Amino acid sequence: MKYFKSLKCTKCGLEYSPSTVAGYCNKCRSPLTVVYDYSKLREVVSKELFEKRTDGIWKYVELLPCSKENAVTLGEGDTALIKCSKLSRKLGAKNLYVKDETKNPTGSFLDRGSSVLITRLLEAGFKGVYGVFKGNLGASLSAYSAKAGLKCIAFISGKIEASKLYQMIAYGATIYSLNKFKELVLGDDYFFADNADPFLVEGEKTIGFELFENMGFQLPDFIIVPMGSGGLISAIWKSLKELYYVGLIDQIDCKLIGVQAEYCSPIVDMFYSNKEGKDYRDTIAIDLAFEKPSRGAEAVKALKESRGCAFKVSDEEMLSASIELARNEGIFAEPAAASTIACVKKMLDTGILDPSDTVVCIITGSGLKDPLAALKELEKNMALEKFIKHKVKVKPRLGVGSTKILILRILSKESLHGYEIWRKLEEAGRSTSIPAVYQHLKELERMKLISRDKTEVVGGKVRTYYRITSKGLEFLKALS
Ligand SMILES: [Zn+2]
Missing domain, CATH: 3.40.50.1100 (Rossmann fold)
Known part of the structure; x- marks a missing residue:
């Protein structure tokens, strides 16, 4: 609190007094950031000072905007940095670590x-x-x-x-x-x-301070961060810059890599083409899906200034990475968090990551937050195979409910677009909403029981036709 100098607008630079409690600039509505008196802090903080303290995020109180006496704490922070030996061997990245944020009080960073x-x-x-x-x-x-x-x-x-x-x-x-x-x-x-x-950013930036300490007061070559609003990656970049401002490091030699879900990737799109994409869809990583990320511009700046880059990963890649991390390292991460592990593979494939580089993945949230995601893996790989291979006559379950089966029956006769499918369902006495029909179609597509057929443009709108796949036909046959 003592060194908290001002709240500053990240866009227009307008400064507010430390007594202000606000998230956004009054003038331009851009997010604010906390500024400290770094020259004074240079004289106060040291590696030794932090090293001897044990109170989670509050050990960095000089670099926080409140007093320790008032701290509302549940024991957050001080999470483990874990070396992933089995996963390292499997992926081919020799020095792979995870910062396990699932161990925080409510299961997230x-x-x-x-x-x-x-x-x-x-x-x-x-x-x-x-x-x-x-x-x-x-x-x-x-x-x-x-x-x-x-x-x-x-x-x-x-x-x-x-x-x-x-x-x-x-x-x-x-x-x-x-x-x-x-x-x-x-x-x-x-x-x-x-x-x-x-103020959330201020707390989140302690991940960077801890990482630096966990690694023996050194920075890794890469830190991989899931990006939603852009808040976390901005926080981590701020922490590295502050380590430099207060003189704990001489240079910031660490590249930040940002990951987004491919269905909703505005920051990655801004990074590569200076503009957000269009038609973002739902992703399994709900916590990452921000179509208009408030700290998007700052996130892009963090990626560029650190000389890092950004990747998109699919829902399937996140799901399998979550299972791989759990089965090899005993860490159960939600798909959004496992996106970082999926990203390691892409970095190795593209040569951005050398097998000898040191890389830290931030595992932002626990898999217990989204246990159904793991179930989807089971459903996808086992239940359907069982239905189809052994043609077992079982009542439909595990997500293939009666509306989906009716949709499959409708599509087994002809290829149709969403609105027509909705109309046929109504005719068959199955009343549902149009968004619900699209949700069913999306899930059926993910199970590979249907696929996209053709598209046509009518009145400026794109219509996508769906058709049943051979797997879908086999599935229907197995049920009959
Ligand atoms: Zn402003």
Whole structure:
């Protein structure tokens, strides 16, 4: 707190006094960042000072925007840096490490940020925090609000993993559906938080400080970071720059690599072509799916300044990486977190990573957050094969529900587009919504029971036709 100089706009540079509690600039609506008095800090901090302390993220209190006496803590941080020997051999990267953030109190790296943000809100006299939460952030803020005696109000859409919603309910958050967001009027003593919040970033940056310490006060050649809002990669880049500003390193010799889901990859697209792509779709990594990432520009800057680059990985690659990490190293990561392991393969394939380089993957969240993802792997590989190979007559289950079977029956007669399929379902007395039909089609496609046939443009809109595959026909036959 002593060295907290100002909050500064990341775009227009406008500065705000340290007593301001805000996430965005009043003038240009860009995210703010915390600035410290680095020349004073140079005289105060040292490797020895941090080394002898043991209190998680709060050991770096000189570089945090609140006082330690007020800290709302659940024991976040101080997570293990684990050398992955088995996975290293399998992938061909000799020095592969993971920073295991699944061990934080609510199972994600966001606990570091929540600890700082909730402490700051408590210091400033706020009564509560609210936001539109995807999952991990809602779960984490609910827990820290409970500890601090603040209210947490979560607005959620239908796209949320059940386990993250259970966490919010258990920690006593008030849950509203997203359409209530504009209707509900909250007082000034309620703070709006999102993944790009500068106080969250301050907590999250301790990952970089810890990593530096874990590696014997050295930096790895590469750090691989999942990117959603761009908050975490901006935080890690800030930590490396601060290590330099306070004189703990002479140069930043560490490249940052950002990963996004291929279905929703605005930061990767901005990095390579200076503009966001279009038609982003749902991905299994819900916590990574930000179509308009608030810290996107900052994330691109971090990648460029560190001389790193960015990759996209598919849902299937994330799922298999999650299973591979669990089965080889005993670490169960959610697909969004396992995206970093999937990225190692791509880096080796493209020659960006030399087998002798030291690389650290940030495993941002626990697999227990999204256990159904692992089930999908089981469903995909075993249940369907069993249905088809042995033609076992079992009642449809494990995600191949009766609506999907009806869709398969409809498509077994002709190739159709989504709207026509919806109409045929209605005719057959199966009332459902059009988005639900597309969700079914997506899942059937993932199971390889249907595939895309042709597209046509009608009135400026693209129509995609779907057809049943031979695997789909065999599946129907096995059921009959
Ligand atoms: Zn501004």
